[in-house]
Amino acid sequence: xxxxxxxxxxxxxxxxxxxASNNVWYEDTDLAYRMNEYDExxxxxxxxxxxxxxxxxxxxxxxxxxxxxxxxxxxxxMGCDRGVHINDNDYYSKDPYQKAQMxxxxxxxxxxDIIFTGLQSQDTGSAQxxxxxxxxxxxxxxxxxxxxxxxxxEVTVKRELEGGKKxxxxxxxxxxFTCQLGLNEPRYPTLPNIMKAKKKEILTFEASELLxxxxxxxxxxxxxxxxxxxxxxxxGDVAELVDKVVQILKEKSLV
Amino acid sequence: MKVLLxxxxxxxxxxxxxxxxNGFANSLNAEKxxxxxxxxxxxxxxxxxxxxxDAEKYGEYNPxxxxxxxxxxxxxxxxDYIVFSHSSYGWDLAPRVAAALKVGQLTExxxxxxxxxxxxxCNAKLRRFVRHTPGKAVLTIQAGAFAPVVDSASPExxxxxxxxxxxxxxxxxxxxxxxxxxxxxxxxxxxxGRGIGKPDNVPVIEELAxxxxxxxxxxxxxxxxxxxxxxxxxxxxxxxxxxxxxVACGVSGAIQHLxxxxxxxxxxxxxxxxxxxxxxxxxxxxxxxxxxxxxxLTSKLK
Ligand SMILES: Cc1cc2nc3c(=O)[nH]c(=O)nc-3n(C[C@H](O)[C@H](O)[C@H](O)COP(=O)(O)OP(=O)(O)OC[C@H]3O[C@@H](n4cnc5c(N)ncnc54)[C@H](O)[C@@H]3O)c2cc1C
Numbered sequence: 001x002x003x004x005x006x007x008x009x010x011x012x013x014x015x016x017x018x019x020a021s022n023n024v025w026y027e028d029t030d031l032a033y034r035m036n037e038y039d040e041x042x043x044x045x046x047x048x049x050x051x052x053x054x055x056x057x058x059x060x061x062x063x064x065x066x067x068x069x070x071x072x073x074x075x076x077x078m079g080c081d082r083g084v085h086i087n088d089n090d091y092y093s094k095d096p097y098q099k100a101q102m103x104x105x106x107x108x109x110x111x112x113d114i115i116f117t118g119l120q121s122q123d124t125g126s127a128q129x130x131x132x133x134x135x136x137x138x139x140x141x142x143x144x145x146x147x148x149x150x151x152x153x154e155v156t157v158k159r160e161l162e163g164g165k166k167x168x169x170x171x172x173x174x175x176x177f178t179c180q181l182g183l184n185e186p187r188y189p190t191l192p193n194i195m196k197a198k199k200k201e202i203l204t205f206e207a208s209e210l211l212x213x214x215x216x217x218x219x220x221x222x223x224x225x226x227x228x229x230x231x232x233x234x235x236g237d238v239a240e241l242v243d244k245v246v247q248i249l250k251e252k253s254l255v
Numbered sequence: 256m257k258v259l260l261x262x263x264x265x266x267x268x269x270x271x272x273x274x275x276x277n278g279f280a281n282s283l284n285a286e287k288x289x290x291x292x293x294x295x296x297x298x299x300x301x302x303x304x305x306x307x308x309d310a311e312k313y314g315e316y317n318p319x320x321x322x323x324x325x326x327x328x329x330x331x332x333x334x335d336y337i338v339f340s341h342s343s344y345g346w347d348l349a350p351r352v353a354a355a356l357k358v359g360q361l362t363e364x365x366x367x368x369x370x371x372x373x374x375x376x377c378n379a380k381l382r383r384f385v386r387h388t389p390g391k392a393v394l395t396i397q398a399g400a401f402a403p404v405v406d407s408a409s410p411e412x413x414x415x416x417x418x419x420x421x422x423x424x425x426x427x428x429x430x431x432x433x434x435x436x437x438x439x440x441x442x443x444x445x446x447x448g449r450g451i452g453k454p455d456n457v458p459v460i461e462e463l464a465x466x467x468x469x470x471x472x473x474x475x476x477x478x479x480x481x482x483x484x485x486x487x488x489x490x491x492x493x494x495x496x497x498x499x500x501x502v503a504c505g506v507s508g509a510i511q512h513l514x515x516x517x518x519x520x521x522x523x524x525x526x527x528x529x530x531x532x533x534x535x536x537x538x539x540x541x542x543x544x545x546x547x548x549x550x551x552l553t554s555k556l557k
Contacts, residue, residue: 013378013507014528026381095359096350120346123377126362128350135354140319140422143347156426159316161265161343162491164431167316170424182479214388216359220371221384225532231540233529241541242551245523248539252521254443254500255467255556 001056002110005046005080006103006117006129007039009064009071013122017224024219025092026123035071038118040186041179045148046116047079048184052150057081061106063099064091069202076197077189083202086210094207095217096124100132102210107137114155115176119144127178134176141176142169146183256283259334261325262291262299263344264315266428272340273299274403279338279396281404283367288332289410292321298410305410306331308417316344316425322351323419329356334391341395349395359387363510365400378509379532398491398514434494435486436470443469443500446489446516447477450505450526450545454482460504463549466556467500472516474506490515505545508533525549 011017011031018027035043043060050056060075061084062068072083086102088094094102107115115137117130127143134141146166147158153173158166160180189197234244249255258280262273273289277299280287289305291298292313298305306328313320325348329337337352339345341363353360366373371384372394438444445464447457457471464471473483475490489496491511501519506512508524508531516522517536524537525545534540541548 011377013380014531016530017377017380019381024383026377097353097359124383125375126360127346128353128360128362131347131350132354135351141351142423144343158429159343159347160492161428164485164492165265166429168426168429169316170426171422181475185480216353216357216388216392217361218386219383220369220386222376223382223384225379225382225535228535231524231534231537233534233540233542235529235542238543238547238551241543241548242555245539245541245552246555248523249500252500254521 001053002112003046003049003056003058004107004112004115005042005058005060005075007043007060007062007071007075008036008121009033009062009068010036010121010123019222023221025222033067033070035074036118036121038120038179041183042116042118043075043078043080044184044186045179049150050079059084061103063088063102065089072202073197074189076200077194078187082200085202085204086207087204088207095215096126096128097132097216098211098213100129100136101213102207103133104136105210105212113173117178119178119180130176130178139174139176140171142171143178144180145177146180148183257286257334258336258338259288259290259328259332261339262289262293263342264293264310267294267297269293269297269299272342272398274405275401276338276340276396277301278404279401282401288334290325290328292324300405300408301410302406302408303410305412306415307412308415314425317421318348318351319422320417320419321348322355323417324415325352326355327415337393339395341397345395349393353393356391358391358393360393361385361387362395363397364394365397375510378507380530397510432485438470438472438487438489438494438496441470441498443467444472444496444498445469445502445504446472446474446506447483447504448474448506449476456546457482459546459549463553466553474512503533504549506533507531508536
């Protein structure tokens with residue numbers, strides 16, 4: 001069985017962001033990067049599937065500059081078998097359609113039985129790449145999965161709907177799944193597995209080798225939301241902050 | 256300008272989100288056409304033409320077939336925008352329609368400014384102003400971003416059929432777990448977010464909730480990690496609450512969390528990050544380490 005997991009490396013969302021000088025993206029130096037949270041669930045599910053069926057080869061793929069190899073290495077240390085890096089310094093100007101098209105171009109003749117992606121990325125949040133990839137490869141796609149069961153070529157998943165409701169979907173492989181928070185608990189790579197991962201291969205492609213599509217969406221500008229002047233900001237010594245908050249609670253008759 | 260607005264049904268009920276799409280279209284002054292895979296007995300109150308496919312026949316969730324039905328309507332009506340709610344139905348179907356039409360999609364639109372669509376980025380810390388190539392585009396609209404508009408009219412229904420093949424099998428719905436705590440009735444809620452760091456810290460937040468005479472709430476990652484029961488989750492996939500006081504401890508303020516708590520009367524957030532998006536919804540942002548501030552506040556209240 002062959003499995004592909006598509007992951008993205010994103011900044012830690014608690015970072016102090018700055019708009020880059022090109023005005024269409026954030027300044028990407030000096031940020032701490034990590035694997036997109038939704039993709040961690042995708043990697044974990046792929047590795048669990050491998051553990052379940054035994055004869056299974058898991059490829060992890062990421063598009064981006066050199067640094068995204070760190071995210072690939074983490075996925076390898078979690079248990080994926082090989083990495084594919086689509087090297088792209090201009091990653092932020094590619095739209096979801098172009099990203100999906102590049103991945104489809106890589107995947108089209110590889111006969112993956114199952115493809116996992118995250119539901120969305122934490123930085124752009126377009127929630128499109130997984131679905132577009134499935135459409136380009138003419139495979140069934142199920143989004144927002146919060147449970148996954150594989151049994152003899154058939155997959156049963158739960159899709160999360162609003163308000164805690166779920167729907168149950170069955171689909172035959174090959175198929176694409178986009179993973180939602182809470183699907184599983186991603187493992188931490190162990191030291192021996194980190195060592196083993198160092199020997200696993202990472203194939204590199206240049207984005208230009210795979211890219212055939214024009215972009216359909218462009219970013220005209222990136223900016224901070226205008227502060228609506230919402231919150232009163234309280235800073236300082238904890239004891240003082242406590243006094244201030246108690247006073248506010250009293251004024252508002254909340255205590 | 257002409258827009259095609261897509262309504263949704265769940266277990267035969269029409270979802271009210273169609274009225275937000277209606278409000279969005281009005282804000283553009285656009286000509287409107289509607290589409291639904293739904294039930295004739297339960298139609299949206301909107302003025303205009305509604306293309307209706309039978310949900311008994313095509314299923315409430317059957318994206319490969321719904322895509323074909325929408326394609327047919329697009330061919331007939333030639334709309335500039337095909338508009339979905341950014342919901343489990345919308346974000347699933349919209350990219351399929353965009354791919355079928357070979358057009359761009361703008362996800363989670365919150366506003367239109369300077370002829371561009373504004374979409375949140377990086378947990379809503381930033382915003383992107385995006386454009387699509389000339390011609391059609393697909394949009395998904397963030398819940399709550401546009402005020403709902405209900406028309407005092409009934410749509411003119413035109414039925415449509417499709418012959419597409421389903422690639423997935425919808426087996427059925429699973430109901431939400433019974434709620435053991437009804438946070439919707441709580442007057443005070445103190446919520447533990449991921450910023451509390453570890454499960455051992457949950458009791459510290461609970462203590463504050465007790466000291467204030469309120470209930471413990473939680474953000475989603477705290478629930479997903481099993482630190483707090485799901486019945487206490489606040490947000491789009493948890494409960495929608497409106498207490499007198501909401502204290503958000505180590506909560507960043509992602510859209511899906513805000514959607515569940517922004518109607519609270521008074522909101523105090525405790526966060527080490529002054530720029531956390533929760534500041535937009537909060538009345539007071541206490542910039543502090545939650546594990547230092549909360550125990551100190553609790554003991555003062557006692
Ligand atoms: C379809 C969908 C549905 C969702 N439904 C929900 C939902 O119903 N409810 C929900 O909550 N989320 C939901 N989410 C998830 C949501 O997008 C966010 O991931 C989630 O709300 C983040 O939770 P958080 O704020 O606790 O954690 P984080 O975003 O990780 O934020 C932690 C915060 O804690 C602060 N912090 C860190 N350390 C400290 C410290 N020592 N002291 C003080 N502050 C600290 C950080 O600055 C940060 O702001 C949903 C997501 C999707 C895609």
